[in-house]
Ligand SMILES: [Fe+2]
């Protein structure tokens with residue numbers, strides 16, 4: 001997976017945390033521990049929710065013009081994770097968990113990261129024009 005940094009520590013830390021939980025879920029799948037995988041998937045949803053809230057507050061504080069679509073993408077990601085958590089109650093939980101990991105890593109996670117990089121660039125531009133310290 002293409003992993004790139006936004007340059008904003010709190011954002012990058014949030015993304016690393018999400019990736020760590022995904023790795024842990026992969027390990028739970030490998031040892032067929034559905035309960036633990038589901039518990040971690042819920043933890044993942046909680047991490048994502050907290051991370052998205054932080055980003056949304058940041059965007060609002062800077063009057064970020066593309067906050068609307070960015071927030072829509074956050075909500076779509078969370079909705080998708082909850083659908084996978086539900087699907088992990090079924091017999092096909094392994095496939096659901098694997099699809100969740102794949103989707104987060106290759107699909108919208110790349111899109112979400114792109115959104116975040118744009119926010120970081122926008123903030124960097126504001127700093128340059130206003131002379132704010134980094
Ligand atoms: Fe974001």
Ligand SMILES: [Fe+2]
Pocket residue numbers: 011014015051055112113116
């Ligand atoms: Fe993010």
